[in-house]
Each structure stands twice: as C-alpha cells, then as structure tokens.
Amino acid sequence: MKRVVYHGIQDLRLEETDIPVPSYGEVVVKNHVTLTCGTDAKMYMRGYRYQPPHLIGHEASGVICAVGEGVEKFKVGDRVVAHNTAPCHKCYYCKKGQHSMCIDLPSNLGSYAEYQLIPKRIVEETMFLLPDDMDYKQAALLEPLACAVYGTSEVPIELGDTVVVNGCGPIGLMFIRLSYLRGARVIAVDMKENRLTLAKKMGAQEIVNISEDIDQVQEVRKLTEEERGVDIAIEATGVTAVWNMAFDMVRPGGTVLCFGGTKKDTTVTFDCTRLHYEQITVKGVFHTTPIHVHAAFELLKMNAITADDFVQNEFSIEETEQAILEHARGEVIKNCIIYP
Known part of the structure; x- marks a missing residue:
C-alpha cells in the first residue's frame, strides 16, 4: 500500500x-x-x-x-x-x-x-x-x-445573540453554521472572497472583509447596538493577534472562544481592567x-x-x-x- x-x-x-x-x-x-x-x-x-x-x-x-x-x-x-x-x-x-x-x-x-x-x-x-x-x-x-460542535457547546449562545467568527476557514465556517442554527446573528470576518461568500451561505448576516485597510475591531463593533460589542467572539485562525482582537470585540459580560491552535511558545496579553470589571470570559477549547x-x-x-x-x-x-x-x-x- x-x-x-x-x-x-x-x-x-x-x-x-x-x-x-x-x-x-x-x-x-x-x-x-x-x-x-x-x-x-x-x-x-x-x-x-x-x-x-x-x-x-x-x-x-x-x-x-x-x-x-x-x-x-x-x-x-x-x-x-x-x-x-x-x-x-x-x-x-x-x-x-x-x-x-x-x-x-x-x-x-x-x-x-x-x-x-x-x-x-x-x-x-x-x-x-x-x-x-x-x-x-x-x-x-x-x-x-x-470540533466545531464541541466549541459551540462551550459558549452560551442564546437566541438573538450576536456572534462574530474571526476566520472563515473550514472550522470557522462550521462555527458560523452552528451559531446560525442556534439562533444567533452572525458576523463573519475574513480576507478571502471565496470564504466570505460561503460564510453568507452558512448563515452569516454581516460580512467584514479585512483585505481592505480597516480597523476590524471597530468595524465589528459598529455592527452592534451602540457599538457595545458582540455577545460571543469566536477565534478560528490560530493567530495570536486575532485572539487579542476577539477580546476587544466582545461586550461587557461577553465570552471569547479561542479555538485556533497557535504556534508553540506564543503568548497574548489581555486588558486586565476589562477582564475584571467587565466580567469577560476568555475560554480555550481543544479538539x-x-x-x-x-x-x-x-x-x-x-x-x-x-x-x-x-x-x-x-x-x-x-x-x-x-x-x-x-x-x-x-x-x-x-x-x-x-x-x-
């Protein structure tokens, strides 16, 4: 063989x-x-x-x-x-x-x-x-x-919530589909047109194309009421900078799901004041x-x-x-x- x-x-x-x-x-x-x-x-x-x-x-x-x-x-x-x-x-x-x-x-x-x-x-x-x-x-x-089913089950998505999915590769697209099926309004973030097109088909109501010169955190926040941020921010890229951006996209009391595996020995830094006083949950999920x-x-x-x-x-x-x-x-x- x-x-x-x-x-x-x-x-x-x-x-x-x-x-x-x-x-x-x-x-x-x-x-x-x-x-x-x-x-x-x-x-x-x-x-x-x-x-x-x-x-x-x-x-x-x-x-x-x-x-x-x-x-x-x-x-x-x-x-x-x-x-x-x-x-x-x-x-x-x-x-x-x-x-x-x-x-x-x-x-x-x-x-x-x-x-x-x-x-x-x-x-x-x-x-x-x-x-x-x-x-x-x-x-x-x-x-x-x-993997996407497990990740989705680990965050408190409720009917009518706004969820952003950062990264529309296979897993990200599955997160979009599952979030949509759970009754969420989904924002999809990526730089590839083929992925964003499929994100729409999977149920994304809003698209943020980061191939353009934009502040993607602010663009996502603009799509939420009073720019307060999303209820759930999902990271599906494995890029540490996106972990930080997902944290900045979430509202007070919201949840950040870090799913994409990063390169070994990399670290991220979160704003401790926001983490504490805004009661933000940052959750890692594997496999x-x-x-x-x-x-x-x-x-x-x-x-x-x-x-x-x-x-x-x-x-x-x-x-x-x-x-x-x-x-x-x-x-x-x-x-x-x-x-x-």
Missing part, C-alpha cells in the same frame, strides 16, 4: 508499506476519501507537536476490508467513517467529564494512505456505519464538524469529545453542512502535497484525495 509520511517541515514523502493486519478489536479500512485540514497545512508549514517522522491526515472514510477478533458492530464491506480519537474513560480528566483532556488520547493519524488501521477504542466508540445516502466526502467531514462526535454525525446525516460546499478539488495520493498547499493558501475550503 501507499501512504504519505511527514518527515519534517515541507517534507512529505510517499512511501510503500505492508497493508496492516488488525489485532483484537481493530479493523482495517480501505480509504475512499481523505480530506485536507488546517492542521495538516500547519504541520506542513511549521511543524507539529510530534517528533517526525510520523503519519499525517485524520479526515477519511472508506470500506472495511479486514476485521479483528472481537469486533461485533462492524463487518467486512461496511461503509464507515472513523473519528481520530477516543478517550480512555479511566484517567482523572475523563472521570471529570473533560474527555478532550484525556492523558491517553492518541491521535489516529495516517489517513493519507490507501489503507488505515483503526484502533479498538475508536472502533468501539467513535466509528460509524454510513447511511446508504451518505457519500464518502460528506462522512469525512466528521472530525472537523465534531472534541465522543458525545459531540455523535452529535456531529447526526448533523451530517441531516445535511446541516454538505461536502458540496466544503470540498473542492480532487487529487491522487501522489499529489497530496499540492492538495495541502492549495488549502494552506486559502484557494479552497478543503481538497480531497481520492483512492482508486
């Missing part, structure tokens, strides 16, 4: 290896589709927390081609999508209900590959049988949507949890978002680097690798 291996910054290599054999509780999936992700792009451009070489990719769907002993929920030939993690349910954080903080939460990297081994824990908890009417691209949106993965799968079945909007160009596994670079440049929302 062919697979892509990350060997360092801007160093992806196509390698050949044996098709994996499942152990007890595991399955092997023949991938049909792998989607590009912002994390893949960041990993390619600036590195990641794992020491290379390691596998890359975590948004895929396909057909089970081998099943290990003890697997009861699935069989060979089933069309499935597997999330990339499943918590241990044993550590301190799992027992506190903070499953995204599990200390044994291995990321099931390796979806840029013709075949993928799915660990027992994921098979049992966060792998799903596709409905007959769900295609592989739609299913592969599971992981990013689950997702099983209950939100299940919710995301239900939303995909309902077509709350669709692959037609999120997935643009198709590539072969040999063209993985090109697919990731197009994503990184913002030319597309997502690309996909198709396996024959």
